[in-house]
Amino acid sequence: GQNIDQPTEMTATEGAIVQINCTYQTSGFNGLFWYQQHAGEAPTFLSYNVLDGLEEKGRFSSFLSRSKGYSYLLLKELQMKDSASYLCAVRDRTNAGKSTFGDGTTLTVKP
Amino acid sequence: DAGVTQSPTHLIKTRGQQVTLRCSPISGHKSVSWYQQVLGQGPQFIFQYYEKEERGRGNFPDRFSARQFPNYSSELNVNALLLGDSALYLCASSFVRDTEAFFGQGTRLTVV
Numbered sequence: 001g002q003n004i005d006q007p008t009e010m011t012a013t014e015g016a017i018v019q020i021n022c023t024y025q026t027s028g029f030n031g032l033f034w035y036q037q038h039a040g041e042a043p044t045f046l047s048y049n050v051l052d053g054l055e056e057k058g059r060f061s062s063f064l065s066r067s068k069g070y071s072y073l074l075l076k077e078l079q080m081k082d083s084a085s086y087l088c089a090v091r092d093r094t095n096a097g098k099s100t101f102g103d104g105t106t107l108t109v110k111p
Numbered sequence: 112d113a114g115v116t117q118s119p120t121h122l123i124k125t126r127g128q129q130v131t132l133r134c135s136p137i138s139g140h141k142s143v144s145w146y147q148q149v150l151g152q153g154p155q156f157i158f159q160y161y162e163k164e165e166r167g168r169g170n171f172p173d174r175f176s177a178r179q180f181p182n183y184s185s186e187l188n189v190n191a192l193l194l195g196d197s198a199l200y201l202c203a204s205s206f207v208r209d210t211e212a213f214f215g216q217g218t219r220l221t222v223v
Contacts, residue, residue, distance in 0.1 A: 033211060033212075035214075042201060042215060042216045043154070043201070043214050045211050045212070045213055048211050087154075089154075098144075098156045098159065098169065099156060099212070101146075101153030101154045102153050103151070103152050103153045104152075104153050
């Protein structure tokens with residue numbers, strides 16, 4: 001099975017940097033995803049890591065350490081519109097296509 | 112290009128009834144996955160279909176079933192609805208099984 005942990009809530013200031021951590025335990029790792037979900041909307045894809053290291057995409061970066069079962073999403077130059085839930089999801093190699101999601105981290109950006 | 116489309120967007124059903132939810136994937140995508148999301152929680156995996164065959168199943172009762180059509184669209188059926196089935200049902204499509212998935216806007220199902 002798989003277990004994913006991420007903080008429930010975080011607060012940061014506009015223009016700042018925030019790091020959202022995700023730890024996971026899995027019987028068969030086949031990639032880690034980060035999604036952004038605004039209230040009442042569908043999740044939107046942010047990043048995908050399958051190898052160790054940092055993936056950078058504009059203001060968003062995602063890091064993966066498979067040996068530690070750890071990932072983080074880094075958001076730079078925070079904007080008010082970044083207030084949302086951030087979901088960490090791990091794909092299961094043994095049940096192809098199945099992604100197990102964490103319960104999300106609700107980020108509130110304050111002026 | 113149109114994204115993943117789901118219908119209907121909202122639905123109210125009575126306990127014991129049956130419901131069918133529909134999903135059209137992004138053009139060219141062959142894989143469709145279904146998720147249930149209860150308020151305050153992350154999406155829970157229900158099914159994945161690829162090339163019209165079931166390729167993965169989550170821990171949901173047999174009341175939940177799905178299928179994929181030759182045009183890669185998909186339907187999710189839920190029989191004998193329970194109050195606890197009230198949730199946002201999300202469909203996600205991907206080009207093949209192991210690539211990133213893109214979600215539709217979801218169907219909000221309320222069982223009363």
